[in-house]
Structure formats: C-alpha cells, structure tokens
Amino acid sequence: MNTQVTIQEVSSKLRAIRTAKSLSLSDVEVLSQGALKAVVLGSYERGARTLSVKRAIAIAELYQVPVSQLFTDEKPIELVTSGKTVIDLRAINRRAHDSSHPSHHRYQLLARVAQRIVRSRQDWNGEVLSLRQSDLETIGILFDEPISEVLNWLEDERILLKKRDG
Known part of the structure; x- marks a missing residue:
C-alpha cells in the first residue's frame, strides 16, 4: 500500500x-477577498503550480476543512452549507413499523x-424534522453513504419535504 x-x-x-462546496474558481477569489486568485487556484488544481504549506493551510481554512484532508487518501468531507433539509417523521415512523417495506431496516x-x-432539541411537533449538517453526516455514517446519496434516497422515498439549496 x-x-x-x-x-x-x-x-x-x-x-x-x-x-463539493459548489464554488467556482471566481467564487473562491471573492471569498478570499482577492488573496487567492482564480487563475492561481486553477494552477494548483491542475498541478501546474507548486503549492506551499502556507498556501495549503490558507486554502483549507478558507474551505473550512482540516488541512490533513488535503494530504490523505480519504474522500473529501461532503458539506451542505445552505438551505434546509426537512423530512417527514410520520412517513419514516410508519415505514419503520412496516416489516413488509423493502427498506424496513433502514427506516428503523x-x-x-x-x-x-427530536429529544435532544426538545422539538416535539412530531410531524417534520429539520436536519442540520451534523445530522446528515450522522445518517451518512449510519448508511455508509455520502450525504448526496442520503439526500437522493430521502427524495426517492418521498420523505424529503424540502431540499437544501447549494
């Protein structure tokens, strides 16, 4: 290995x-307030320009990821940064109790x-639940899938009521 x-x-x-953060090269230049030019970042991404440790740290901070993420063979942390993800708790609970449903175990x-x-947030409405980034990460770990696949599954199963923008 x-x-x-x-x-x-x-x-x-x-x-x-x-x-993964849905940023263009130009977006990064704006986000960095011009400290990181789009053409320079493009050169780093193509491997045409040498990336210093100092610049790698600055880019990782800008992207809000651990600098180690750049130097491991792990997949990048998938981030969903804006909008809301709202799921239908009623449908989830019905399917969790329906042992004939093909995804019964997953719903459980x-x-x-x-x-x-719901308990940790003391949100007792019982009908819908807004998911945060950390909730989606937990579900992704549970299902051993990236967040994008979790969101696709929730949508395909028609339990995703509102999908995140971005």
Whole structure:
C-alpha cells in the first residue's frame, strides 16, 4: 500500500473540495477577498503550480476543512452549507413499523436517529424534522453513504419535504 501522497492527488483533492462546496474558481477569489486568485487556484488544481504549506493551510481554512484532508487518501468531507433539509417523521415512523417495506431496516435506523435528534432539541411537533449538517453526516455514517446519496434516497422515498439549496 502506497502511503505517499502525490502532487496530482493533492491537486485533485483541492478541486474536489471546492466543487463539493459548489464554488467556482471566481467564487473562491471573492471569498478570499482577492488573496487567492482564480487563475492561481486553477494552477494548483491542475498541478501546474507548486503549492506551499502556507498556501495549503490558507486554502483549507478558507474551505473550512482540516488541512490533513488535503494530504490523505480519504474522500473529501461532503458539506451542505445552505438551505434546509426537512423530512417527514410520520412517513419514516410508519415505514419503520412496516416489516413488509423493502427498506424496513433502514427506516428503523433512521427513525431511531430522528427520535434522538427530536429529544435532544426538545422539538416535539412530531410531524417534520429539520436536519442540520451534523445530522446528515450522522445518517451518512449510519448508511455508509455520502450525504448526496442520503439526500437522493430521502427524495426517492418521498420523505424529503424540502431540499437544501447549494
């Protein structure tokens, strides 16, 4: 197993993190208040320009990810940064109690996580639940899927009432 990280892997990681955050090269230049030019970031992402440690730290801070994320073979942390994700608790609970449903076990897990979130927030309306980034990360871990796949599944199952923007 090769534990050395290549420049191309770091370059690909930079692009993957930026695109996961739905940022264009120009967006990053604006976000950095001009400290990181779009053309320079593009050069880093193509591996055409050498990335210093100082610049890697600055980019990681700008993206709000651990700098170690750039130098590991782990997939980038998937971030959903705006809007709301609202799920239908009634449908989840009905399907969790329906042992004939094809995704019965998955719904049981989702219902348990949702109950824990409701209790921790003392949100007792019982019909819908707004999910935060950390909730989506937990569900992603539980299902062993990236957040985007979790959101697709929730949408396909028609339990996603409002999808995040961005």
